[in-house]
Amino acid sequence: MPAQHFDKTDLKILATLQRDGRLSNVELAETVALSPSPCLRRLKQLEESGVIRQYVALLEPARLGLGLQAFVRVSLEKRGTTYAKQFSEAVSHWQEVINCFAMTGEMDYLLQVYFEDLEHFSRFVMDKLLQHPGVADVKSSFVLHEVKRSTALPLNHLESILS
Amino acid sequence: MPAQHFDKTDLKILATLQRDGRLSNVELAETVALSPSPCLRRLKQLEESGVIRQYVALLEPARLGLGLQAFVRVSLEKRGTTYAKQFSEAVSHWQEVINCFAMTGEMDYLLQVYFEDLEHFSRFVMDKLLQHPGVADVKSSFVLHEVKRSTALPLNHLESILS
DNA sequence: CCTGAAATACTTTTTCC
DNA sequence: GGAAAAAGTATTTCAGG
Secondary structure, three states, X not given: OOOOOOOHHHHHHHHHHHHOOOOOHHHHHHHOOOOHHHHHHHHHHHHHHOOEEEEEEEEOHHHHOOOEEEEXXXXXXXXXXXXXXXXXXXXXXXXXXEEXXXXXXXXXXXXXXXXXXXXXXXXXXHHXXXXXXXXXXXXXXXXXXXXXXXXXXXXXXHOOOOO | OOOOOOOHHHHHHHHHHHHOOOOOHHHHHXXXXXXXXXXXXXXXXXXXHOOEEEEEEEEOHHHHOOOEEEEEEEEEOOEOXXXXXXXHHHHHHOOOEEEEEEEOOOOOEEEEEXXXXXXXXXXXXXXXXXXXXXEEEEEEEEEEEEEEOOOOOOOHHHHHHOO
16 A cells, blocks of 8 residues: 555645545636546545545534643553453543554553543543553643644655656 | 533534535535534534634545654753744644644653654654754654544533533 | 536525424 | 525536547
């Protein structure tokens, strides 16, 4: 699954949809300087190839009462892969956890989590994380403010590949 | 900007759009068991109130040649707020940086970054991060694999508020 | 591989109940 | 909140360059 062949127009389409995922095909075609039919052809191809994974609405955490964002570093006791599997399974069910990555370094997992307040956070750590079998260590850092928040991946490294 | 008043239908709309941001109003209305007109009324209101921040397409990093994901913890020398402002400004221009948070704890900033490979990563650290005035320390961890990847915020904590 | 045009099908929007 | 009508767009296909 290496990078396929994209031309400039493909990259424009991807860049545009990363900013506004609700554009109609006609609007998209305009912004990438193409007529609707080839634009739609390309779009379908990009969707089917899996480069475009999903279209989503991004919500504002603060407006939903989720005023506290944190990153939690978790390490597990090493007993084969049993704990790891269990932990992955549990994480996928915990709704506070938006993202979870298995990491290199001192900690095994990095969790990105949202909470209403510190009490909510405390319950999460006490009742879920620390109750979970194999969890050896938990360290948390809280987000003071968001300097940059985005979902858009860089694409310009692909521009050099094409003419 | 605390949580406004949402009823069950509002929450269904938000939950649905978090999963599929391209649904038309008619489709959305069907899935939340409402007719199109009140559904559109609610949607517009949710958009204008700012709960819905943006609609985006999510791309697949691996398909774009971005096989290396990392979290970089940065601390700055403490000299008033000058360095902090400069750093925030720089970060917003660095395309490798998807997210940047000012944090509590040992490190001042946590950066989520994507790279083609280790060489690309190395250039970023050497040429950008370490060249930047005031950067005192840089520590990196790499993502081994994604256990959970999402953009959907939890909403069920709001359900208890309503009847 | 793109353009343009034409037909078809939907969606949005509005008004009223 | 629902229904229906009207207007406006989008999608899709096809012929042609």
